[in-house]
Amino acid sequence: MNGVIQLFGRFGPSRLAAMGAVTLALIGFFAFVIMRMSQPAMGVLFTDMSATDAGAVMRDLDAKAVRYETRDDGATILVPKADLGKIRMDLAGKGLPSGGGVGYEIFDKGDAFSSTSFVQNINHLRALEGELARTIRTIGRVQAARVHLALPERRLFERDREAPRASIVLKLRGDLGSDQVGAIRHLVASAVEGLRPDNVSIVDERGRLLASGSRGDDVAGGVAGADDKRSALERRLRSQVEEIVAGIVGNGRARVQVAAELDMNRVESRQESFDPESRVVRSTQTRGENSSSASGDNQVSIGNELPGAGARGGAVPGANPPAPRDQSTKNEEIVNYEISKTTRTEVQNAGRVKRLSVAVLVDGIYAKGANGEGSYQARTKEDLDRIAALVRSAVGFDAARGDQVEVVNMPFAEAPMGAFDAEKPSLLASLLSPSREDVMRFAELGVISLLILVVLLVVVRPMVRRVLAPEAAPQLAIEGGEAGSMALAGPGGAGAAGGLVALPNGSMVAVPGGLPAPGSAEQAARIGGLARENPKQAAAVLRGWMADG
Numbered sequence: 001m002n003g004v005i006q007l008f009g010r011f012g013p014s015r016l017a018a019m020g021a022v023t024l025a026l027i028g029f030f031a032f033v034i035m036r037m038s039q040p041a042m043g044v045l046f047t048d049m050s051a052t053d054a055g056a057v058m059r060d061l062d063a064k065a066v067r068y069e070t071r072d073d074g075a076t077i078l079v080p081k082a083d084l085g086k087i088r089m090d091l092a093g094k095g096l097p098s099g100g101g102v103g104y105e106i107f108d109k110g111d112a113f114s115s116t117s118f119v120q121n122i123n124h125l126r127a128l129e130g131e132l133a134r135t136i137r138t139i140g141r142v143q144a145a146r147v148h149l150a151l152p153e154r155r156l157f158e159r160d161r162e163a164p165r166a167s168i169v170l171k172l173r174g175d176l177g178s179d180q181v182g183a184i185r186h187l188v189a190s191a192v193e194g195l196r197p198d199n200v201s202i203v204d205e206r207g208r209l210l211a212s213g214s215r216g217d218d219v220a221g222g223v224a225g226a227d228d229k230r231s232a233l234e235r236r237l238r239s240q241v242e243e244i245v246a247g248i249v250g251n252g253r254a255r256v257q258v259a260a261e262l263d264m265n266r267v268e269s270r271q272e273s274f275d276p277e278s279r280v281v282r283s284t285q286t287r288g289e290n291s292s293s294a295s296g297d298n299q300v301s302i303g304n305e306l307p308g309a310g311a312r313g314g315a316v317p318g319a320n321p322p323a324p325r326d327q328s329t330k331n332e333e334i335v336n337y338e339i340s341k342t343t344r345t346e347v348q349n350a351g352r353v354k355r356l357s358v359a360v361l362v363d364g365i366y367a368k369g370a371n372g373e374g375s376y377q378a379r380t381k382e383d384l385d386r387i388a389a390l391v392r393s394a395v396g397f398d399a400a401r402g403d404q405v406e407v408v409n410m411p412f413a414e415a416p417m418g419a420f421d422a423e424k425p426s427l428l429a430s431l432l433s434p435s436r437e438d439v440m441r442f443a444e445l446g447v448i449s450l451l452i453l454v455v456l457l458v459v460v461r462p463m464v465r466r467v468l469a470p471e472a473a474p475q476l477a478i479e480g481g482e483a484g485s486m487a488l489a490g491p492g493g494a495g496a497a498g499g500l501v502a503l504p505n506g507s508m509v510a511v512p513g514g515l516p517a518p519g520s521a522e523q524a525a526r527i528g529g530l531a532r533e534n535p536k537q538a539a540a541v542l543r544g545w546m547a548d549g
Contacts, residue, residue, distance in 0.1 A: 022459050042069055043081035045088065046097055048143055049074075053097035060091065102130045125149060132188055136168070139180065144171035149192060164195045171205045178228045181210045226264045229351050234258045237358070240394045245360060245387060253363040253412070258395070261355040267348040278340040289330035356403040358395055362387065363412045379409045 008016060045068070046057065054074045061068050061079070066087065069078040079087055091097070115123075129147045136145040146169045152162040166188050170176075176184075185197040202211040237258045245254040362384075365377040388407040397403050434442070531538035 026459065040067075040080040040082060042078040043084045045077045045079045045084065047072075047076040049077070049097050050144070056096055057091060060094065060096065061087075102126055125151065128192070132191060135187065135191075136170070136184060139184070141172050141174045141176055141180075142170055143173050145169070147188070151192070163199055164192055165199045166192065166195060166201070168200065168202045169205070170202065170210070176204075176210065185211055226262060226351070230260055230262050233260050233262070233353070237356075237395050241358065241360065241391055244390055244394055245362065248383075248387060248390075249362045255361040257359045259357040260353060262350075263352045263354045264350040265348075266350045267346075269346045271342075271344040271346075273342045273344075275340045275342075279337045280340070281335060282338040283336040285332075285334040285336075287332040287334075289332075290328070291330075292327035353401070355401055356395055356397070358391055358403075358405045360387065360391055360405070360407045362407065362409050364409060376411055378411075384409055 046053075049057070051074065054070075054077065057077055058068070058070070058074075061077075066079060066083065070076065071078065129149055132147040132149075133145045136142055136147070148167040150165040150167075152164060155161045168184065168188065170184075181202055182197070184202060185200040188200050189195045189197040200211060201209075203209055237260070238256050241256045241258070242254060245256065246252075362379065364379055367375055367377060384407050388405055391397075391405050391407065395403075395405070397405060
């Protein structure tokens, strides 16, 4: 222990304090690194949550003593990845997060028998609005949604019944297309009895009207739908042309523009045609009639009624002679024919392509000459004709429709990267012209190396030198009272090379030739010379001795 105490005594209080501060700093640094490395990996539990849902989730995690972190002002919560699935299932069983609104779980609480019909109707309305909002939030670009339903009460007469209406407020991550807005309207209208899509109004968080709840916007909606169809057709054709041209000239070496003209008129035509040469017997009706007139022998007359007229067998004198017998035959035949008829109904919906105009700009060929300089070569007419033929096939070219396709070859303002590089750059060239990623990597390595060098020079090197330094010569101390003290440090023998004198103010004075043996005349002479050189310190020591008696 005496050796340890002497070792720390040689350092002095200031150096000991500095060494202690550095040691504590290193211990804290390494403890921080170890704690960070020992912490479990965190995974995202939920994101984009409302303040209500975030508070409910954090209260549940605190009750379970689960470690978690929050980001984005509490909208995102992170938990250890090892427990991520278990925590999610547990929270889902409790209905968390609820999405900032209530759904049909509102009927899980409370007594239905003690609730009035008014309360039940309000709860049903809240549950329906909450469920619709949750469903709308499942759409990709919808971040949050609120639904308000206006469901009128049932009336006694059907003519007094009012149509239900709905209002939706959306918080979007981007822009919704007209087809997505229409999908939301039909989704809500299908979920509410009696609700028509025309009675659904949609507004975004910036106050833009995405869909009006009145039928007066049919014309505007038709114009917007026409623009969307035209833009979608142009984008599709442009991507097709760029893909096929890029395979020939290279990626980024072609510019394509497509202009489409659509016919938004809806045409419905009906046509009926008859073929007189084509006849089919539909029905045949045949009628025959035969008639005959009898003779006059059996006619009733006065002569025939007289007695003996029949016995005589002759005609009664004066009676009319028998008339001849008449016969007639009549045949009728009715044949009904069906004439073939062709009925054609043709409906042409809006959005037909009336005309297409395609403009394609392609770059030329870059090559490196024999002298090492780059040169630009224009593409031949045969290459341009082949590209034009491919473009016509890709867009469905129709000359009768008035379509146009133009393929032009012109040099771009900037040559492509590495257009004139004949070979891969060497290692030395890549080191002389580093990329941004290389510069950042070198800077990171330089900072780390500098920190390591500073720690080695400032912390490790002094501590090693202190520990490995040889022990100092024994000390001879002459102490005084309160006035101060003077310590004479030397080898303790006549053969010493030199010594140091520690003054009361903390400074050290070198004594050439070392200090003589204690109690000798030489020592007294040396002390006298030291007193003459430092009279104030010597006087202070003497006053201290005199005070101590």
